[in-house]
Amino acid sequence: MRIPRHIGIIPDGNRRYAVAKGMSKEKGYDLGIDPGLTVFKLCKQYGVEEITFYGFTTDNTKRPREQRLAYTKACIDAVRLLTNEDADLLVVGNTESPMFPEELLAFTKRNAFGSGRIKVNFLVNYGWEWDLNNLKTLNDGRKNITKNIKSNDISRVDLIIRWGGRRRLSGFLPVQSIYSDFYVVDDYWPDFKAEHFTEAIEWYQSQDVTLGG
């Protein structure tokens, strides 16, 4: 079986899930923590080497305060849970803004927890413009870009799985996603089922990797 080396997770639909269940929107985020841990364990079991979670973005911070507090707390809790696992953990995002939770500052250098076998990247207050704004005019092409973006410790993503039905990247790692295969699950993220993951891996079997060639 061909296993993607690096999987990106876009866990969308938390608010729509909450509304569908008659809850207020911000209640959805907490329900996304367990799915995150489950998908991490599935990745480990399948031998995936690197996984990147789309926590929240600088775009997201324009949302109402109670939502902002709720998704920030969910990200903090999720990162803390991952410290109990075998994860080589890094939080990536703009730490210079007040929207970055200080509880996660300690995680902005990569740290191995447990046996640290899987690289886990967690995007927190991440912005595509923040990421790209560091580029230099060195004119040495592709390597210049991948080395000089702020997220340079995150490698090329092979497979992106997005929950919640939207077929868009919404600013997720534009450089690392250049050649990624993109799989969309219609169910909302809090409705995560292991089958979503295994179906995405199955679908990935039928994709070739050409890197644009």
Add this chain to the structure above:
Amino acid sequence: MRIPRHIGIIPDGNRRYAVAKGMSKEKGYDLGIDPGLTVFKLCKQYGVEEITFYGFTTDNTKRPREQRLAYTKACIDAVRLLTNEDADLLVVGNTESPMFPEELLAFTKRNAFGSGRIKVNFLVNYGWEWDLNNLKTLNDGRKNITKNIKSNDISRVDLIIRWGGRRRLSGFLPVQSIYSDFYVVDDYWPDFKAEHFTEAIEWYQSQDVTLGG
């Protein structure tokens, strides 16, 4: 009806189509010219304001010589055909490489043909790394990026339609595609049917535009 202001066209599957019809791979590119003209006319009819065609990329130039010559010729022919239409036409790509056809140099400044009502961008010897490598370290965020990429005359893409079943961007305008909705047609590009386009527009009706918010 909600019409995307800017549509990106990824016309993939020319070689697979040719092979499926018992032809050699390079024969597929010529068969992609008519679909391009048809989709242009559909865009005009629907009131789309801007359309970007993914001609060929710097990645593609690694392909065998006969394929390279064939897709280059198809791009030249397609651009020439568009000069007979109402198109405000611009060819965007790395002109400093020998892979850029000199026949298209005259089109690398925007020119209005006919009544020039639709902006048409045609990517020729385009490379995402070439596009991004121009960025400066001005630290003024999003505007810095959109103004300083080489493709700065191409605006944000609302809807990308890709033919040939692959669910990936393959380097297509990474900055302008940050928030794009992405619609995939399984049929190969030479098998283009107007229904592909109208179904994509119909699907687009059910998408919201949040720009990551």
